[in-house]
Structures are given as C-alpha cells and as structure tokens.
Amino acid sequence: MFELLKVIVIAIVQGVTEWFPISSDGHLVLLSFLLNYPMSLEFIVALHLGTLMAVFVYFGKDITDILEDLLRGNWKGQNARMGFLIAFSTIPAAIVGFLLEKFIESTFSSLFITAIGFGITSMCLFIASLDLKVENKELSYRNAFLIGIAQVFAMLPGISRSGTTISSGLLLGLEEKKAVRFSFLMSIPVIFGAGLLELGNKELPTSYILPTFVSFFFGMITIHLLLKVLSKSRKNLRWFAVYTLLLSISIFIFLMFE
Numbered sequence: 001m002f003e004l005l006k007v008i009v010i011a012i013v014q015g016v017t018e019w020f021p022i023s024s025d026g027h028l029v030l031l032s033f034l035l036n037y038p039m040s041l042e043f044i045v046a047l048h049l050g051t052l053m054a055v056f057v058y059f060g061k062d063i064t065d066i067l068e069d070l071l072r073g074n075w076k077g078q079n080a081r082m083g084f085l086i087a088f089s090t091i092p093a094a095i096v097g098f099l100l101e102k103f104i105e106s107t108f109s110s111l112f113i114t115a116i117g118f119g120i121t122s123m124c125l126f127i128a129s130l131d132l133k134v135e136n137k138e139l140s141y142r143n144a145f146l147i148g149i150a151q152v153f154a155m156l157p158g159i160s161r162s163g164t165t166i167s168s169g170l171l172l173g174l175e176e177k178k179a180v181r182f183s184f185l186m187s188i189p190v191i192f193g194a195g196l197l198e199l200g201n202k203e204l205p206t207s208y209i210l211p212t213f214v215s216f217f218f219g220m221i222t223i224h225l226l227l228k229v230l231s232k233s234r235k236n237l238r239w240f241a242v243y244t245l246l247l248s249i250s251i252f253i254f255l256m257f258e
Helices: 002-019 024-034 041-058 060-072 078-099 101-109 111-129 141-153 161-171 176-185 187-199 206-232 234-257
Strands: none
Touching (some): 002 041, 041 206, 078 101, 078 187, 176 187, 206 234
C-alpha cells in the first residue's frame, strides 16, 4: 500500500512539473532520492507518455489540423507550416540525444547536476519575465530552430523543457500564448521519440496504467493553468523562477552538509 502511495505521488508530481516550467526530470531525481524509490526506465517513460497524452487531448484540434493539411498536400497552409516548424525545431534534440544518450542518462544520478539545472531554469525564467519591449513576431524557421536548441539543454535534469522553450520563444518575440502553444506542440515528437527509443521492443507492465492516467489527468490541469497564468502576464514566470532557485539552493546546502 505504501509503495502504491509513492507511485501515485510521483505520478502527480510528474503531471504538474512536466508542463509547469520547473523540470519534471529534476523532480523525479529528487523524489527518487527522498522517497528511496528507484525508478525503472519503463516507469519514467510511462509517466512521460501520460503527460504527453494530455497535450494530444488539450491541443487535439491543432494536431488534427496540422496532420490534415500535411496529408492532403496543402503544404502552403498555416497548419502545415506549423507542422514543418515543429519538425525543424526537433532536429537539434534528435541529433544531440542520439550522440550523447549515455552521457545524458548518467546525469540523472547526480544531485549536483540537478541543482545546477534548477539554477539555470530559474535564470531563464527570470530573464523571460522581464518587460524587454520585444516586438511581437510570427514564428520563423530560424526562431523555431533556436527554440529547438534551447530544448537540447533540457535533456539535463533540473533544466525545464517547457521553461527553456517558452522563455526562448518569449525572448524571440512570440506572444505568451503562442510561445506556450509551440512549446507544448514541439514536445510531441521529442517525448514520443525518446519513449520509443528507450522502450525498444519492451512492453509497459499493466501496473503502470494507474500512474500513467494520474500523470495524464494532472498534466491536463497544469496545461490549462499555465495558459491562464501566462496569458495574464509573463511576469508570473517569476514565481516559478523563485521556486526553482530555492530548490537549487536547498540541494546545494544539503550536499554541503551531507
């Protein structure tokens, strides 16, 4: 029973932290340590697939419109263009993930790297929250690629994927809702591809159905809340910046006296 409670807590945290810009992987590293619960690769993949399903449901119409234009050959349409932009933004993560897979996996056992990652996330969010008077722009292929480069750094624990991509989108001139929308849509090929790569021919145990659903449910709530929070003001990113900074400092203090 206690083990089941741990699993549910971890799934809730995954659902909340995947889309809030505070690094779900960093929190999984912390929970594994705090709860003394070693997480299998299959379990982590199941949790990520749960939160990914939340994107499919929440942005279902966007995804359907993109696929419809692509399949019909309407490649000059706005929806098809968005599909190409998403694919273009995925290139950096695909290359780096393939070349440095073993190194990236090794960082997930390090609280020190996780602490640094939370600090980097805090800095990114704070800068993006500033009123820099950046001119609102449409998303270009160049900017999509730059946001994709930002996503590469989020392969390390503590560095938030949504945090880096939303922040870079805002700094490149995207409106808040457009930056969040693109950040979440561009997560689909990266998370789905990483899941397939990690699982290979393995099957997920049926015992992972519950945590997958829990992470999906809380992922849906989190996406909705983040869109509401950022639509009011990008300055709200500072709350997440403060939170990740406090996490970073707390981990460093713990490591100093361990």
